[in-house]
Amino acid sequence: MRSRKWLGFLDLAPAALVVAGLGWVILSCADFHRGPAPIDGGGGQDAASTVVKDLMFEAQVYPVLLMRCADCHAVGGDAKTSRLVLTGNGRVDRAMVVALVTPGDPAGSELLIRAGGGDAHPGDIRLPPDSPEYATVSDWIAMLPTAP
Ligand code: HEC
Structure with a gap:
């Protein structure tokens, strides 16, 4: 029983990875936009x-x-x-x-x-x-x- 459940999970694993991967890309883009703004816009030198x-x-x-x-x-x-x-x-x-x-x-x-x-x-x-x-x-x- 247990091993079947594990196998079932493994079948879904690739799809989960794709979803997780997309999520990571989206979060990365958000970070990319959010990241530099405060540093440059804050004007450290100014x-x-x-x-x-x-x-x-x-x-x-x-x-x-x-x-x-x-x-x-x-x-x-x-x-x-x-x-x-x-x-x-x-x-x-x-x-x-x-x-x-x-x-x-x-x-x-x-x-x-x-x-x-x-x-x-x-x-x-x-x-x-x-x-x-x-x-x-x-x-x-x-x-x-x-x-x-
Ligand atoms: C003996 C008095 C007196 C002294 C000392 C004095 N002022 Fe004045 N000043 C005035 C009066 C009264 C006015 C307001 C009437 C006017 O704008 O013509 C004025 C206006 C000004 C204005 C225009 C402000 C506004 O609201 O447009 C500036 C700028 C100014 N003074 C700069 C200075 C600076 C800088 C000093 C010091 C280096 C100085 N004053 C010293 C009497 C003085």
Whole structure:
């Protein structure tokens, strides 16, 4: 009895293998599509360079803004209703600052135009274009990735 059952199973085995094989192929295709996406789409390099630029912003650019702009550009300051209201936390404020610059074009960035006294800035000249502080902010803008 037992041996017959085993033989019966063996008769069905090839069909089972075909089904299993098809299933494996389908799963493999699914894995093929699913696999690479997070690795490439996640942008390992982009993420890394963003971290570097964040560090540059937090360590070098943000302190300049706090020193030269926060008198007015902070809660309760003359520019409290402008788009530049510094909180004291560079990581939090970075997006707000990025929104005021044109990546790759420092001289065409509103942040630096205003900081240089342009566009009738009420704060007048806070970062003279020949100052090292202007250069720090300018270098940072120049290194920002141009695509969002
Ligand atoms: C003495 C006060 C004062 C200082 C200091 C000052 N600003 Fe301003 N700034 C203002 C005021 C008031 C406004 C809002 C009125 C306007 O947009 O013309 C303004 C507007 C701006 C704007 C336009 C924001 C918007 O909403 O469109 C930018 C950009 C800017 N300032 C950048 C800077 C930078 C960068 C610094 C520091 C390097 C700085 N400001 C320092 C007073 C100041």
